[in-house]
Amino acid sequence: MALENSEYAATVVGAHRIRADWTVVRLIGEFVPFAAGQSVRVRVPQHPNMVRRLYSALPPSLDGKLEFHVRTVPGGWCSPSIVTDTRVGDEWRVSAPEGWLAVEPDATDVVMLADGPGLAPMRSLILDLSRRAEPPTTHLFVGGRYPRDLYAADMLHLLSGELPWLTVVPVVQSEEDPDWVDDWYEASRVDIGFQPEEMMPGTLAEVIGRFGPLEHHQVLVCGNSAPVQNAVRTLVDNGTPVEAIRYEGF
Structure with missing residues (x-):
């Protein structure tokens, strides 16, 4: 009740x-x-x-x-x-x-940009899309400052292997982890995840800017305010239609 x-x-x-x-x-x-x-x-x-x-x-x-x-x-x-x-x-x-992060029923190509906790709604949407008879082709760009900031790398690696319509692109600003030890990270480490050569260096805005205008995609962006705002600004500057973008920042 x-x-x-x-x-x-x-x-x-x-x-x-x-x-x-x-x-x-x-x-x-x-x-x-x-x-x-x-x-x-x-x-x-x-x-x-x-x-x-x-x-x-x-x-x-x-x-x-x-x-x-x-x-x-x-x-x-x-x-x-x-x-x-x-x-x-x-x-x-x-x-x-x-909130209004949602994938339109007639979407055929979807791009998701997630920074930090912005990954949570994207994962929810991906699992929801998997229930559709014909899920849209989906690219998820997930960003972090360091490789170990990609806290759900194992889950994302498994999802991308199970869902043929999903591609996950890990993005890191620094390709090396910091010197200080995070005991919680060390305790939770698993062998499944992204290899260094699979990670794209740069910010989400820099990486998505390399792909040119997303003229035929629905774009969803969520995460910490500065990375989200920079990514949306880059998308618009590159010619992605404003009406195709849905974003929420923290």
Whole structure:
């Protein structure tokens, strides 16, 4: 049953710290009526009177599964607690879906640009597209400052292998990881992922700028404000129609 003010209850069943400043939170609870690519408002027990807007990395499901990729916001109140203090059994409140990241039903070619937590809605949309009889040809450009910032490399590598219509392009500003050790990254390392030669150097804006105008594509962009704004500016300057672009920044 829905809670007051159209809130829905969801219980944490997994909190996986994958970087010093990243965690993946999985929940199961009541069905939340949102669309793939939308964000939702969440309240967590560590800060019950504060709200944070997050994107689910899973499309809506009748069994109430949700997944959120949360990164610490410097100086933030809520995100550091989610990253460090979330525990199995915590009850979250979920409500107020909004946003307009969506793939049109008649789209045949889609380009997605994701920076940081902007990957979550793109993954949700890709999983939703996989349910279509004829999914559109989709290119996902996912950016990070360093190779280890590509926190979902294993998942993306597997998805691109399973879905013949999906191509994943990893983009890194620096081809070498920093010298300091991230113990959470070291503990979560797996053998599956992108090889150095598969990564394109540069920012998302620089890399997408090499492809010229995207005149016949639907373009979705999501992530941290500066990279998102730079990528959209580059797309428009290169001749991509403004009406073909949907973007959301943090």
